[in-house]
Amino acid sequence: xxxxxxxxxxxxxxxxxxxxxxxxxxxxxxxxxxxxxxxxxxxxxxxxxxxxxxxxxxxxxxxxxxxxxxxxxxxxxxxxxxxxxxxxxxxxxxxxxxxxxxxxxxxxxxxxxxxxxxxxxxxxxxxx
Numbered sequence: 001x002x003x004x005x006x007x008x009x010x011x012x013x014x015x016x017x018x019x020x021x022x023x024x025x026x027x028x029x030x031x032x033x034x035x036x037x038x039x040x041x042x043x044x045x046x047x048x049x050x051x052x053x054x055x056x057x058x059x060x061x062x063x064x065x066x067x068x069x070x071x072x073x074x075x076x077x078x079x080x081x082x083x084x085x086x087x088x089x090x091x092x093x094x095x096x097x098x099x100x101x102x103x104x105x106x107x108x109x110x111x112x113x114x115x116x117x118x119x120x121x122x123x124x125x126x127x128x
Contacts, residue, residue, distance in 0.1 A: 033110045033111060035108060035109045035111075037059075043058050044058070044059040045057065045058055046059060046108060047108075048107065048108050049105075049106065049108075050104060050105070050116075050118060051077070051078050051080070052105075053076065055068065055077070065117065066117065066118045066119065067098075067118075068118060068120045069121050077120070079099065079101035079118060079120065080101055080103045080104050081101055081102050081103055082099045082100070082101050083099065083100045084098075084099055084100075085097075085099070085100045087119065087121075096121060097121075097122045097123060098119050098120060098121045099119070099120040100118075101117070102115070102116075103115055103116075104116045104117070104118050
C-alpha cells in the first residue's frame with residue numbers, strides 16, 4: 001500500500017511539473033470568470049492581451065503552443081526575448097519563418113498567465 005501512495009505522489013508531482021512548464025494562469029479576485037467569445041464559421045474566437053496588446057485568438061484545443069498568425073502592419077506587438085526560428089508541421093513539407101518568444105504575459109478576461117511562450121509566424125498571406 002505504501003508503494004502505491006508513493007507512486008501516486010510521484011505521478012502527481014510529475015503532472016504538476018509538466019502542466020506548469022509554460023507558466024501559471026492565475027484567476028484574479030474571483031472563483032469563476034466569464035470569457036466573452038465569438039462563434040464564427042465553426043471557430044471560437046476570444047479576446048486575449050499579449051503583453052498589453054489586444055488580439056483575437058482562435059481556440060484550438062489540438063495545439064500545444066500559442067501561435068500568432070496574421071498580424072497586420074498596424075498591429076504593434078511587443079514580445080520578450082525574441083529568437084528567429086523555422087517551424088514545420090503546419091500541414092506542409094516545408095518550414096516557415098517564425099519568432100520564438102518566452103516570458104510573456106497573457107490576459108484572458110480576469111485570468112493572467114505569466115511566463116508564457118509565444119510563436120509569431122512571419123509569413124504574409126498565410127492561409128490556415
